[in-house]
Structure formats: C-alpha cells, structure tokens
C-alpha cells in the first residue's frame with residue numbers, strides 16, 4: 098500500500114516538474130526586453146586569464162585620446178600605469194604623462210589661504226575634465242558621463258535563457274571561472290551604435306544603441322571608424338590595426354584592468370593556493386582512510 | 394553522552410594542579426578527544442566543523458577590514474575601493490570576507506538540510522535544533538547589515554526596501570510602523586546615520602552568533618550526535634572517539650570545502666555579488682531591479698508572493714520561524730528519511746521548491762513568475778504544516794538496522810572483536 102502510494106507520489110512529482118519545464122519557455126521568452134550580449138574571449142578571462150600589457154597600453158591610448166575628453170578615472174593613480182600586472186609603461190613616461198595631463202589637481206590651501214590648481218604627479222588620480230557632476234551635466238546637455246574607474250565591475254550582462262539553459266550557462270561560467278560580463282557589456286555598448294529599427298524614434302541629442310538599456314544614449318558613437326591609430330608615433334609597431342572593434346576591445350580591456358588591477362596576482366596566487374589545498378586534501382583523505390581502515 | 398565517564402588523566406604535575414582548580418584540559422579532552430561519535434557518520438556531518446571554520450574566517454577578516462573601513466555615507470564606498478587597491482593584501486582580505494559570507498550560508502544550508510533529512514531535530518535534539526534556527530536568524534541579520542556597508546546602490550536600496558517592510562505595521566496600528574522605521578533609520582530616510590549604526594551592529598552580532606554556537610555545541614554534547622541511520626548509540630562497538638576518527642574526517646571535509654571557497658575567491662570574486670554595488674549609493678536613482686544576495690532569494694520570493702505587504706512580511710518571517718516547531722510537527726516514529734519511503738519524496742520536492750523560490754526571487758515580480766512563486770510558497774508551508782504531521786502517521790517505515798554497527802557492517806556485524814576493540818578508546 099505505502100509502496101504504491103510512494104510510487105504515485107513520485108509520479109506526481111515527476112509530472113509536476115516536467116510540466117513546469119515545458120510550460121516555462123513561452124513565458125520566459127516573453128520577459129526578454131534586455132538586449133542579448135555575447136560572451137567574448139578576453140586574454141584575462143577564465144581561470145588562467147592574465148592581462149596582456151600590450152593590449153592595456155593600446156587601451157590606455159584609446160582612453161586618453163577619446164574617452165578622457167568626457168570621462169574621468171579618479172580611483173586610478175598615474176603611477177599604477179607602470180606597476181606590474183598593468184599596462185607597465187615606464188616610470189619616466191608615466192611621470193611625463195602626469196605632468197602633461199590636461200586636467201589639473203586642485204590643491205591647497207597655500208600660505209595665502211587660497212586653493213590652487215597644479216599639474217598632477219604620478220601619485221595623483223587620473224581626473225576627467227569636469228570638476229563635479231553639475232559641471233559635467235552642464236557641458237553634456239544634462240547627461241552625466243560616469244567616472245570609468247569601476248565601470249566594468251559596475252555593469253553586467255543578463256542571462257535571460259530558459260531556466261535549464263540558464264543553470265547550464267551559470268555552471269559553465271563557474272567551472273571556467275568566467276566573470277567578464279562587464280567587459281562584454283562595454284564592448285557591446287561601444288560597438289552597438291546602429292541605425293534605429295523602423296518605428297523607433299530617437300530623441301533630440303540622443304543616439305540609438307543596441308546594448309544600452311532603453312536603447313537611447315546621450316554618448317555619441319565616439320569610436321566610429323577606429324580613431325586611434327596605434328602605429329602613429331610608435332616605431333616598429335606590429336600590433337593589430339586600428340578599427341572600431343579593435344579600439345573598443347582594447348579600451349574595454351584597459352578599463353577592466355582599471356577596475357580590477359590585482360587580477361594577475363590574484364589568479365597566480367590562486368593557483369598556488371588551489372594546488373596546496375588539493376594536495377593537502379588528498380593527503381588528509383589518505384590519512385583518514387588509514388585511520389578508519391580497521392572499521393571497514 | 395556527557396554522562397560518559399571522564400577518563401582524563403593529567404600527565405604532568407602542572408596538569409594535575411590545574412585540573413584541580415580549572416579543569417580546562419579535562420573539558421577539551423572529554424569533549425573534543427574522547428567524545429563518542431557514531432561510527433556511521435557520512436561527510437554531511439563535517440559541515441558543523443566547516444561552519445565553525447567559516448565563523449572564524451569571517452571574524453578575522455572582518456576585524457582586519459574594520460581597521461581600514463570608514464562607516465560614513467561619504468567615505469564608505471571609497472574606503473572599500475581603497476582597501477582593494479592600496480591596503481596590503483586588501484585585494485585578498487576583502488573578497489575573502491564577501492565570498493566568505495556566501496560560503497557560510499552555503500555550508501549552513503547544507504547543514505540544515507542534513508538535519509532535516511536525517512531527522513536530527515527530533516527528540517532529544519529539539520533544543521539543539523532550535524538553537525540552530527536562532528543561529529541562522531542571527532546570521533541573516535548580520536549578513537543583511539554587512540551588505541549595507543559597501544554603500545553601493547544595491548546596499549542602499551536593499552536597506553531601504555527591507556527596513557520599509559516594517560511600515561506595513563501601520564495597517565495594524567496607524568503610525569506604529571512609520572515610527573519603527575524612522576527609529577531604525579535614525580532619521581526620515583536611509584542615510585549615513587543608518588550606515589553607522591548598522592556597522593556597529595554588524596560588528597556586534599557575530600559575537601552573539603559565537604555565543605549561540607557554544608550553546609549549540611554544548612547541547613550537542615549533552616544529547617550526542619544523530620547519524621544516517623537515526624539510531625541511538627547502544628553498545629561500545631557503535632561509536633568511535635572523536636579523536637582521531639571524526640577529526641580525521643572533519644579535516645578532509647574542511648579542506649575540500651576550502652577548495653570551493655578558494656575557487657570563488659580567486660577566480661570569481663564578483664560572481665556571487667551584484668554589479669550595481671560597484672556604483673556608489675545614490676538616493677535619487679532607483680536601480681531597475683532590486684534583488685538581495687542569493688542566499689536571501691527564496692525568502693524574497695515568499696515575501697513578494699503574498700499580495701498584501703503585511704501578509705508578505707509575516708510569511709517571510711514565518712518561513713524561518715516554522716522551523717522552531719518541526720520537532721513537534723513531525724509525527725514519524727523513525728528519525729532518518731532513509732527509512733521513510735514516502736517522506737523522502739516530499740523532502741526532495743521541498744529541496745526543489747527552495748531552489749525554485751530562489752530562482753523566482755531573482756526575477757521581476759510579474760506574471761507568470763508570481764503565480765509560480767505562490768504555488769511554491771504554498772508547498773513550502775504545506776511541507777511543514779501538513780505533510781510532516783500526516784505522512785508521519787500514515788507511512789510505514791522500512792526496517793531499520795538493528796544497531797549502528799549493523800548499519801556499517803550489515804546484519805550480524807559488529808560481533809567481531811577487532812571492531813569492538815578499536816572502538817574502545819581506553820584500549821587504543
């Protein structure tokens with residue numbers, strides 16, 4: 098009696114689960130207004146990923162020549178551009194870079210009690226053109242270009258897949274150590290300027306962007322045509338040629354480093370720790386087997 | 394099992410002198426060396442020790458973070474960024490604490506479901522179980538306040554949404570809810586003042602948890618451990634001394650758990666968190682989706698499944714408090730679900746329900762998710778309030794092994810001299 102009851106209950110459970118599995122796709126598909134954003138392979142993605150300093154150097158050039166006209170990088174100090182695990186510019190070039198940076202540091206008060214502006218030193222932050230958010234909005238038609246120091250960690254992509262697929266994709270990211278959603282979004286944003294689809298009206302002063310939530314962004318298509326010529330001013334340059342995609346990729350990598358500058362060390366030490374833990378676990382397990390041997 | 398006679402022998406003169414005055418060595422020996430543990434425990438029984446380790450990790454990393462953290466509305470966000478970028482090993486300590494909180498909950502949920510499956514809440518372990526429920530409540534309060542400290546967008550809005558829940562008490566006594574909310578906030582809105590007091594409480598509560606854990610382990614050592622067969626220790630061949638047997642297994646469990654911990658900490662430090670918390674708190678900008686950390690999602694789904702605000706709050710708190718009563722709601726004669734052919738099914742359906750509620754808690758509160766959430770919420774409560782009392786009565790349990798020894802060695806086992814001799818600690 099209990100056996101049949103158990104069996105029929107099991108059947109009910111299986112049917113219920115199967116039912117919810119088959120019912121779900123239609124409803125989940127309906128909820129997807131978030132744009133779909135592709136996973137990219139980055140030199141720094143995954144459990145073995147490390148930054149490519151040449152790419153970070155190119156990315157910094159894109160930031161300097163394009164983005165810095167509107168965006169600051171206030172949590173990143175100039176000197177970190179020469180530190181290991183980053184773009185690794187030479188210390189002298191960073192010193193020169195800081196001294197020539199157009200956006201001054203407000204310091205003081207001096208002996209007269211006045212605040213004054215001075216050129217940045219390597220220990221100072223990389224500031225954007227605006228002294229505060231109000232000034233930024235005033236210059237940008239009311240839109241605020243956010244500081245980019247943490248931007249890749251402050252954005253992510255959505256996983257809108259039907260739930261078994263969702264769990265599968267989650268598991269895949271966990272097992273491969275992939276958490277580069279922010280860089281993927283940034284790349285999609287910078288390459289997402291298209292003609293709006295028919296019937297979509299773009300407001301005055303706004304631009305259509307496929308990746309931006311709501312698809313209307315105040316930032317123009319600043320990388321159109323790949324404006325940063327990498328070979329320019331560099332003797333014997335043999336890296337990738339400039340293009341919209343390449344500029345977008347490089348600056349996304351650079352900003353990933355800016356948001357997470359210790360990634361290289363973290364993963365290197367991570368492997369040492371993992372190896373130590375794994376060996377210790379195996380040894381402890383062998384010890385446990387010996388201790389328990391007389392009980393089996 | 395504390396009734397088990399102490400056979401601690403001080404070996405040095407100082408040891409003897411101390412034993413007559415403050416027998417700490419005897420306490421450690423009796424409770425952590427000679428303490429009898431059932432010989433059939435599986436690896437799920439290592440999670441208690443793993444949780445103790447998690448608590449220590451959170452305390453140490455938390456105290457170090459507090460040396461560099463600034464609990465003010467202006468500086469909190471900057472100080473965490475400063476810790477990650479500039480403080481020596483800050484890039485390691487900060488994710489260790491943040492990921493550690495997730496790992497702590499992961500271990501606590503496994504530990505709790507272990508108790509649920511093997512009937513560890515049943516007599517004589519009711520107080521032990523109830524202390525566990527208080528611990529998980531204290532952990533939730535601690536984690537909630539800890540989550541406010543980075544003062545990112547999600548911190549700020551989670552505090553706003555959750556503290557605002559108390560305003561639903563206005564529908565009982567007008568003005569009471571609002572008064573409580575303003576008292577919690579220390580003002581008319583969530584501000585740096587709120588952050589400051591949450592920091593104070595976040596530092597205090599882990600020590601309350603530590604106190605509860607001491608009571609929890611005390612209660613465990615009075616009644617003894619349950620085991621997969623759900624049987625009591627009857628003869629000397631049923632148990633082994635904690636050291637080296639249980640300890641050698643506990644350390645394997647701990648290191649295996651640390652592997653998972655390290656994986657997330659070194660390779661996926663942001664994966665379990667929310668990107669919006671890397672945007673500084675802004676009272677003027679509401680994020681499109683406000684979601685709690687993963688370990689609160691099932692409760693968040695229950696909260697939103699109930700159409701009335703007050704009802705939702707009551708359901709959410711009840712979903713944990715109901716655990717206090719299950720020692721008496723469960724009418725089964727045997728403890729372990731291994732021998733409960735019907736209950737077993739309902740148990741696994743309950744596990745699926747909790748995962749489904751967690752999934753739904755992360756989705757927007759719109760159709761059809763709300764309907765699903767309601768169905769699963771109904772099952773969540775039905776499991777405790779209807780299924781536990783009824784199934785215990787109608788179900789015929791499978792035949793239990795004659796003893797813990799038989800559970801390991803099969804019928805007629807345990808008569809062999811070798812196992813018996815090895816089990817007796819005094820003959821080691």
Ligand code: HEM
Pocket residue numbers: 437438439440441442444445448501504505508511513514518521522524525526528529602606609610613617618619620716
């Ligand atoms: C800080 C959190 C906690 C710590 C440090 C802790 C510690 C422990 C330890 C060391 C044991 C003995 C080893 C084992 O059976 O795994 C234990 C057993 C137990 N714990 Fe916890 N615990 C915690 C939270 C909880 C929670 C949240 C619950 C449930 C609501 C709970 C319920 C139990 C029960 C029922 C037992 C006895 C299990 C048995 O013997 O079968 N504990 N705990």
